[in-house]
Amino acid sequence: MGFLRLFFTSALLYASLLPGDCITGGKEAKAHSRPYMASLQLGGKHQCGGFLISSQWLMSAAHCFQDDTGFKVVLGAHSVSQPEDTKQTFDIAAYYPHPDFSTENYDNDIVLVKLNQPVTETAAVKPVKFQQAGGTDPATNAEVDTAGWGANSWGQRLDQLQELTITMLPRHRCNSYGVAFTDNMFCSAKPRMDTCDGDSGGPLLYNGIAVGITSNGGRSCGSTRKPGLYTIISHYSDWITSTMTK
Structure with a gap:
């Protein structure tokens, strides 16, 4: 994502905690299961x-x-x-x-x-369908999913499409971004599960509808202090x- 959100420090420690060698805690998608x-x-x-x-x-x-x-x-x-x-x-x-x-x-x-x-x-x-104004955007704690060919915990770009299910976070969890977190953004993640460098532009989906666009976040993918930020499409x-x- 934006700002090259890679694990430059404590790479070995983070890698030992991650569930898979894929976009920060995700898994390889079934081939062509996301045709959009x-x-x-x-x-x-x-x-x-x-x-x-x-x-x-x-x-x-x-x-x-x-x-x-x-x-x-x-x-x-x-x-x-x-x-x-x-x-x-x-x-x-x-x-x-x-x-x-x-x-x-x-x-x-x-x-x-x-x-x-x-x-x-x-x-x-x-x-894929995308959210229109007046539609129901995901509430706090709702599960959403995304996909991409972005970097893994070692900063390596992956060749096969990866997918990830994460959770919508309350807006106060993103106050660490200060004025950089605006009303046009969602924040979403799970501990050690996040989108990363190269995933920018991909969709955030809720019940199969694109509700957000992968935008940016903190320098370390998977950080609980600075979860991923997503543009709200319905705006x-x-x-x-x-x-x-x-």
């Missing part, structure tokens, strides 16, 4: 996640597009490096970061990405609708 997942790649290497929301549009994190925007978008992947018949690769026709995205605290960390052509829907490539319904009609 997208890998944003530069030079064939995964950089950020995203998720398909219609035949030609992705949602991701705006901060992924700060430095380099020449991504290839790969859908239908389980392994990001190995050839798979299910994969579909696209160029980006246009991308639209939210106009109020802040590079200082990642407020409004959402971007809409238009592919150069519509996808071919298959069992491995399908859009952007009007902007999403107007942008996708351009």
Whole structure:
């Protein structure tokens, strides 16, 4: 995620506590069980996640597009490096970061990405529904899930898609971020279970609906003091609708 949330200190101690060698406490997903997942790649290497929301549009994190925007978008992947018949690769026709995205605290960390052509829907490539204004966002202690190809506890990027079930935390648990934690963010984690560097842009799902976007967090993935932060999708319904009609 943002700020390169890797375990640079006490790596051996943390590794001994984690339940698996995957995105900080998660597990490998069943291949192609999340057909909306997208890998944003530069030079064939995964950089950020995203998720398909219609035949030609992705949602991701705006901060992924700060430095380099020449991504290839790969859908239908389980392994990001190995050839798979299910994969579909696209160029980006246009991308639209939210106009109020802040590079200082990642407020409004959402971007809409238009592919150069519509996808071919298959069992491995399908859009996911996302939360609209007026929908029910997850309450405190609700279980949510997410996925990505981000780093593990050793700071290594993983080749197979990983998934994770975590818990929505009360807003006061995120006060350690100070003004960096805004009304447009959720915080969610479990002890030693978290998204990490490279998972940015992926979805946070509640009952199968994308309610958040993986955004950023503390420097150490899995820290109970600084849990992961997620952009609240339902706050952007009007902007999403107007942008996708351009």
